[in-house]
Amino acid sequence: MWKKVLLVVAVVGAAAYVAKRVKTASEERALWHEATTAPDLR
Incomplete structure (x- = not known):
């Protein structure tokens, strides 16, 4: 049972x-x- 819970949590x-x-x-x-695609406004 605990192994299944641990597996689900993992x-x-x-x-x-x-x-x-x-x-x-x-x-x-x-x-x-x-x-990289914005226009260069300089």
């Missing part, structure tokens, strides 16, 4: 970690895209 934790990493990478990619 899977949920890993999924949350991966989701956070993907979100961070996506935000960074969007920021980089915005910075």
Whole structure:
């Protein structure tokens, strides 16, 4: 019983970690895209 609970907690934790990493990478990619495609106003 406890092994199943521990396994579920581990899977949920890993999924949350991966989701956070993907979100961070996506935000960074969007920021980089915005910075490199904005018109140069100099």
